[in-house]
Amino acid sequence: MSYMDGFVVPVPKENKQAYKDAAAYAAPIFIEHGATRVVECWGDDIKEGKINDFRTCVIAEQNEEVVFSWIEWPSKEARVAGMAKVMADERMKPQEGQDMPFSGARMVYGGFSVLLDERA
Numbered sequence: 357m358s359y360m361d362g363f364v365v366p367v368p369k370e371n372k373q374a375y376k377d378a379a380a381y382a383a384p385i386f387i388e389h390g391a392t393r394v395v396e397c398w399g400d401d402i403k404e405g406k407i408n409d410f411r412t413c414v415i416a417e418q419n420e421e422v423v424f425s426w427i428e429w430p431s432k433e434a435r436v437a438g439m440a441k442v443m444a445d446e447r448m449k450p451q452e453g454q455d456m457p458f459s460g461a462r463m464v465y466g467g468f469s470v471l472l473d474e475r476a
Contacts, residue, residue: 359469359470360468361429361435361465362424363423363425363426363463364410364423364425364463365414365423366414366415366420366423366458366462367421367458368458374457376396378456379394381447382448385442385448386427389438389439390429390437394426394427395425399422399423410424413464414463414464416462423458432469
């Protein structure tokens with residue numbers, strides 16, 4: 357059964373293209389190391405919650421938008437092996453003078469076993 361890594365991260369609105377470029381750079385590396393799908397979604401209809409919501413969970417500031425992303429793997433075992441390869445891949449090492457276009461400190465991240473997967 358598939359396994360998912362899920363992410364929610366705040367990104368400064370002016371960094372939208374830089375984030376998209378960074379994601380487009382990284383996605384093929386994840387796929388090369390076993391991921392079957394990488395999806396990046398830019399928030400455009402995020403409702404304010406009474407207690408919590410996507411913006412508050414990442415402490416998004418006024419000038420930031422929320423990105424919701426996931427990486428699909430064939431299994432948890434494939435994810436463990438693939439993520440180890442991704443983290444060791446030289447192409448994923450930060451380049452000197454290159455800043456990430458988002459706040460990693462406020463990222464919400466986790467691995468998820470699939471309970472239901474219905475498709476049209």
